[in-house]
Amino acid sequence: MMRLKLYSAAQNSAGERVRIALNLKGLEFEYVPVSKTTSPDYILRNPQALMPTLEVDDVNITQSLAAIEYLEDRFPNPTLLPADPVLKAHSRSFALAVCAELHALTVRRVRKYLLADMKVGEAKVDAWYARWTHVTLSALETRLADRQSETEFCFADFPTLADIALVPQLANARRFKCDLSGFPIMREIEARCAVLPAFVKARPEKQIDYKP
Ligand SMILES: N[C@@H](CCC(=O)N[C@@H](CS)C(=O)NCC(=O)O)C(=O)O
Numbered sequence: 158m159m160r161l162k163l164y165s166a167a168q169n170s171a172g173e174r175v176r177i178a179l180n181l182k183g184l185e186f187e188y189v190p191v192s193k194t195t196s197p198d199y200i201l202r203n204p205q206a207l208m209p210t211l212e213v214d215d216v217n218i219t220q221s222l223a224a225i226e227y228l229e230d231r232f233p234n235p236t237l238l239p240a241d242p243v244l245k246a247h248s249r250s251f252a253l254a255v256c257a258e259l260h261a262l263t264v265r266r267v268r269k270y271l272l273a274d275m276k277v278g279e280a281k282v283d284a285w286y287a288r289w290t291h292v293t294l295s296a297l298e299t300r301l302a303d304r305q306s307e308t309e310f311c312f313a314d315f316p317t318l319a320d321i322a323l324v325p326q327l328a329n330a331r332r333f334k335c336d337l338s339g340f341p342i343m344r345e346i347e348a349r350c351a352v353l354p355a356f357v358k359a360r361p362e363k364q365i366d367y368k369p
Pocket residue numbers: 168169170171172194206207208209219220221222256264265266
């Protein structure tokens with residue numbers, strides 16, 4: 158039997174994506190809280206010094222979407238992708254817009270760099286965060302509004318990669334006081350996810366290292 162360990166932290170939203178995926182697939186895993194991503198031990202696992210890292214036996218898989226796709230390959234049931242190739246592409250595209258663009262531009266190390274090194278000031282860093290959140294979420298809301306058939310979740314009647322990316326990012330946006338009132342479809346899908354045990358168990362406050 159394969160041994161799965163997830164190196165993450167309670168408030169690590171990229172890690173929350175992998176936690177949701179593991180839970181949706183009903184996989185047992187050991188959750189290992191990371192206190193310092195730059196520690197020599199952790200760097201050996203993840204040279205980017207970013208969380209999460211999924212350890213599978215002795216192999217370290219970095220980047221949350223790559224880790225989720227790995228789980229999908231190894232444990233295809235239940236699937237985290239729509240069967241239809243176009244919807245599958247939409248689900249991946251949606252997840253990439255969140256993870257590779259919105260999250261990448263607004264993540265803590267970027268904000269810290271703008272604040273501490275570029276000295277642009279807190280108000281401007283907040284404006285940066287709000288801008289990239291609004292630009293990406295607006296496009297994604299339009300994408301959802303344009304769906305040919307309305308599904309319960311983003312692109313299927315079950316949660317897929319898109320929903321896994323969406324939920325932690327909306328929580329982040331709220332934490333930074335972004336106005337989400339213009340995104341009713343996303344909020345409705347988020348509410349459906351919020352009651353599913355796989356999403357509940359993955360929430361920051363449910364992790365052993367959570368500090369309010
Ligand atoms: N694209 C990466 C993003 C990973 C990332 O930026 N992780 C952040 C937290 S969400 C991190 O580890 N930051 C370093 C730190 O907080 O010490 C992924 O999806 O795995």
